[in-house]
Amino acid sequence: MAKVSMREVADRAGVSVGTVSHVVNGSSKVAEATAAKVNAAIEELGFVRNAAARQLRSGHSSSLGLVVLDTSNPFFASVAHGARQACDEAGLALLIGDSGTDEQREGKYLDLFAEQRVNGLLVTPTGSDLSRLESIAARGTPVMLVDRDSNGYALSSVTVDNIAGGRMALDHIIAGGCRRPAFIGGPQSLPQVADRLAGATERALEAGLELPVHSTPELTILAGRDAGEKVVGLPADQRPDAVFCANDLLAVGFMQAVIMFSDLSIPDDIAILGYDDIDYAFSTIVPMTSVRQPAALLGRTAVETLLQENASASDAHHDRRFTPELVVRGSTRPV
Amino acid sequence: MAKVSMREVADRAGVSVGTVSHVVNGSSKVAEATAAKVNAAIEELGFVRNAAARQLRSGHSSSLGLVVLDTSNPFFASVAHGARQACDEAGLALLIGDSGTDEQREGKYLDLFAEQRVNGLLVTPTGSDLSRLESIAARGTPVMLVDRDSNGYALSSVTVDNIAGGRMALDHIIAGGCRRPAFIGGPQSLPQVADRLAGATERALEAGLELPVHSTPELTILAGRDAGEKVVGLPADQRPDAVFCANDLLAVGFMQAVIMFSDLSIPDDIAILGYDDIDYAFSTIVPMTSVRQPAALLGRTAVETLLQENASASDAHHDRRFTPELVVRGSTRPV
DNA sequence: CAACATGATTGAAACGTTTCAATCAGATGT
DNA sequence: ACATCTGATTGAAACGTTTCAATCATGTTG
Numbered sequence: 001m002a003k004v005s006m007r008e009v010a011d012r013a014g015v016s017v018g019t020v021s022h023v024v025n026g027s028s029k030v031a032e033a034t035a036a037k038v039n040a041a042i043e044e045l046g047f048v049r050n051a052a053a054r055q056l057r058s059g060h061s062s063s064l065g066l067v068v069l070d071t072s073n074p075f076f077a078s079v080a081h082g083a084r085q086a087c088d089e090a091g092l093a094l095l096i097g098d099s100g101t102d103e104q105r106e107g108k109y110l111d112l113f114a115e116q117r118v119n120g121l122l123v124t125p126t127g128s129d130l131s132r133l134e135s136i137a138a139r140g141t142p143v144m145l146v147d148r149d150s151n152g153y154a155l156s157s158v159t160v161d162n163i164a165g166g167r168m169a170l171d172h173i174i175a176g177g178c179r180r181p182a183f184i185g186g187p188q189s190l191p192q193v194a195d196r197l198a199g200a201t202e203r204a205l206e207a208g209l210e211l212p213v214h215s216t217p218e219l220t221i222l223a224g225r226d227a228g229e230k231v232v233g234l235p236a237d238q239r240p241d242a243v244f245c246a247n248d249l250l251a252v253g254f255m256q257a258v259i260m261f262s263d264l265s266i267p268d269d270i271a272i273l274g275y276d277d278i279d280y281a282f283s284t285i286v287p288m289t290s291v292r293q294p295a296a297l298l299g300r301t302a303v304e305t306l307l308q309e310n311a312s313a314s315d316a317h318h319d320r321r322f323t324p325e326l327v328v329r330g331s332t333r334p335v
Numbered sequence: 336m337a338k339v340s341m342r343e344v345a346d347r348a349g350v351s352v353g354t355v356s357h358v359v360n361g362s363s364k365v366a367e368a369t370a371a372k373v374n375a376a377i378e379e380l381g382f383v384r385n386a387a388a389r390q391l392r393s394g395h396s397s398s399l400g401l402v403v404l405d406t407s408n409p410f411f412a413s414v415a416h417g418a419r420q421a422c423d424e425a426g427l428a429l430l431i432g433d434s435g436t437d438e439q440r441e442g443k444y445l446d447l448f449a450e451q452r453v454n455g456l457l458v459t460p461t462g463s464d465l466s467r468l469e470s471i472a473a474r475g476t477p478v479m480l481v482d483r484d485s486n487g488y489a490l491s492s493v494t495v496d497n498i499a500g501g502r503m504a505l506d507h508i509i510a511g512g513c514r515r516p517a518f519i520g521g522p523q524s525l526p527q528v529a530d531r532l533a534g535a536t537e538r539a540l541e542a543g544l545e546l547p548v549h550s551t552p553e554l555t556i557l558a559g560r561d562a563g564e565k566v567v568g569l570p571a572d573q574r575p576d577a578v579f580c581a582n583d584l585l586a587v588g589f590m591q592a593v594i595m596f597s598d599l600s601i602p603d604d605i606a607i608l609g610y611d612d613i614d615y616a617f618s619t620i621v622p623m624t625s626v627r628q629p630a631a632l633l634g635r636t637a638v639e640t641l642l643q644e645n646a647s648a649s650d651a652h653h654d655r656r657f658t659p660e661l662v663v664r665g666s667t668r669p670v
Numbered sequence: 671c672a673a674c675a676t677g678a679t680t681g682a683a684a685c686g687t688t689t690c691a692a693t694c695a696g697a698t699g700t
Numbered sequence: 701a702c703a704t705c706t707g708a709t710t711g712a713a714a715c716g717t718t719t720c721a722a723t724c725a726t727g728t729t730g
Contacts, residue, residue, distance in 0.1 A: 671730105672729105672730095673728100673729085673730085674727105674728080674729075674730095675726100675727090675728075675729085676725105676726080676727080676728090677724105677725090677726085677727100678723105678724085678725080678726100679722105679723080679724075679725095680721105680722080680723070680724085681720100681721095681722085681723095682719100682720100682721100682722105683718105683719090683720095683721105684717100684718085684719085685716105685717090685718090686715105687714100687715090688713105688714090688715090689712100689713090689714090690711100690712095690713095691710105691711095691712100691713105692709105692710080692711085692712105693708100693709080693710070693711095694707105694708085694709075694710085695706105695707095695708085695709095696705105696706090696707090696708100697704100697705085697706080697707100698703105698704080698705075698706090699702105699703090699704080699705090700701100700702085700703085700704100
């Protein structure tokens with residue numbers, strides 16, 4: 001039975017509940033002798049303070065809520081990991097919700113977190129309408145968008161520049177001497193995918209090149225393999241000499257198809273470039289060149305920025321944007 | 336400001352707080368007209384009930400705590416995923432802690448969860464001394480060990496039979512006609528690794544074979560690659576014709592080494608068998624044969640069993656053990 | 671020795687729900 | 701018209717803390 005309250009500790013130690021509270025929280029000077037007695041009583045009775053009562057009285061919860069699109073995606077797993085670390089350091093609990101890109105599930109988690117009176121909300125929203133989040137923020141719960149622009153809405157955000165990432169990828173491909181790049185990825189309804197493509201296209205045009213798109217239904221290894229199978233089947237004069245994949249899973253699948261279904265050499269006949277730099281990316285047969293997103297840092301920064309804004313009491317919104325970083329390995333031609 | 340309470344809703348609707356509570360929870364018949372008035376008031380004022388007060392009064396929290404060794408390990412990620420789904424279905428919140436195999440961090444999460452008065456605890460303990468968990472269970476919070484035997488302790492557990500898994504692996508290797516198997520894995524301080532090896536050794540001996548062990552410091556792709564590099568460097572008459580790797584990450588690394596540093600064909604010259612059957616396992620160049628652990632099911636079952644035990648009020652402990660399943664793909668010789 | 675500062679301790683009021691016995695207003699049966 | 705019953709509503713206590721003004725000892729100062 002975890003039914004021992006401060007009342008009983010107080011009785012046992014021959015002292016008042018107020019005093020017990022003070023020694024538990026160090027909120028006020030307590031004589032050493034009394035503190036010892038109280039601690040002894042706590043030990044004997046196995047007292048653990050009740051978070052609910054504590055929070056009810058003090059009005060806030062010392063916890064943060066995080067809602068991501070898919071926890072089994074390595075990128076979001078890293079984001080969550082970084083966020084959790086930051087929370088641990090700040091002595092906060094982190095509640096994690098997985099929306100599975102379902103707006104309804106996202107809503108359920110927002111409700112749940114609202115009832116918990118979380119100190120703040122970190123969200124990668126599924127839909128494009130952020131008005132609910134905006135009104136939550138307006139009602140006093142700080143909201144931080146993660147990997148999603150606040151554009152227009154009165155919300156703070158922490159993102160990685162996908163347009164720059166796209167440019168970076170094509171930059172490298174072009175510098176390696178490739179003249180027939182292609183983009184593999186989809187669906188384009190994902191802002192992340194669309195932006196990477198936009199940046200890449202922009203850079204290609206500057207070099208006087210086209211950037212044909214091979215659409216995929218999702219961002220998985222299998223989808224990448226399918227795309228790869230099609231691409232290597234193209235006649236040599238239509239086949240790209242470099243592909244930029246919207247994420248690493250696609251790139252891994254694409255690479256497999258190239259190896260299984262063709263004799264093309266990587267990177268000489270065809271260069272492959274991924275995005276995210278997930279842990280498995282460097283462990284492909286031909287180590288993968290990739291645009292690294294600082295996923296864990298994203299999560300950590302989201303938490304830290306939110307806490308800062310919370311503390312500063314000014315309700316200004318910040319948009320923190322990271323720049324991705326190209327990690328060159330063997331799957332693309334050296335410059 | 337989320338500072339609107341039932342009191343204000345009640346005033347607004349011209350009704351008592353009790354009634355508001357009833358309509359919010361459906362705990363008692365309320366006339367349709369009154370309910371409508373109350374709901375209108377709730378809507379207008381933007382009332383969200385306060386979980387802390389609710390829990391304080393009702394005494395329990397409708398949440399579960401999960402502490403795993405490492406959330407970035409795909410196996411535990413799946414376990415967590417399964418657990419979360421089961422919790423969602425039961426209307427429970429799932430708090431996740433990541434101990435990072437650090438006993439102190441594990442303890443911190445146990446403290447935190449105790450303060451939250453979670454309805455139950457799912458733990459993959461780091462150390463071998465489970466007495467703390469035992470006393471938590473004795474104090475009334477149901478505890479479920481995940482992927483860890485309860486042996487001796489008065490605790491429930493949900494596990495996958497690692498000894499059977501080890502036997503299964505060797506069974507398949509032997510049936511494929513291999514006569515010189517080897518085990519790749521470590522550290523042996525992990526019960527999971529030790530048990531897999533034990534089962535495999537047992538089966539090998541039955542077939543009159545030895546099972547040499549190539550120890551690895553950890554269960555990662557890189558460690559597997561290092562091991563593979565050494566193994567393919569052995570003279571042909573000492574080289575194994577089949578390796579059983581303690582998990583898939585090792586197996587993936589091992590396969591890479593074989594392909595990069597030798598001309599051996601997989602599976603004819605050397606068969607490779609992994610463990611876990613993580614999502615990335617089937618997407619290796621030569622698709623990986625692996626011993627599948629029902630990770631998500633493990634998490635789900637842990638939650639469900641815990642809830643059942645909770646409901647049944649009898650404090651009997653159950654040990655639920657799953658049997659793993661061999662998934663045969665191209666990296667081993669067909670039978 | 672009185673007055674006072676200092677530090678430790680106490681008591682009681684809140685926090686926002688749930689819950690349950692008690693009340694109330696109608697409807698039903700006699 | 702009276703008693704009875706039913707279903708809807710209410711009021712107030714309780715949950716376990718925190719917090720703050722008030723009290724209580726002690727030692728210090730004029």
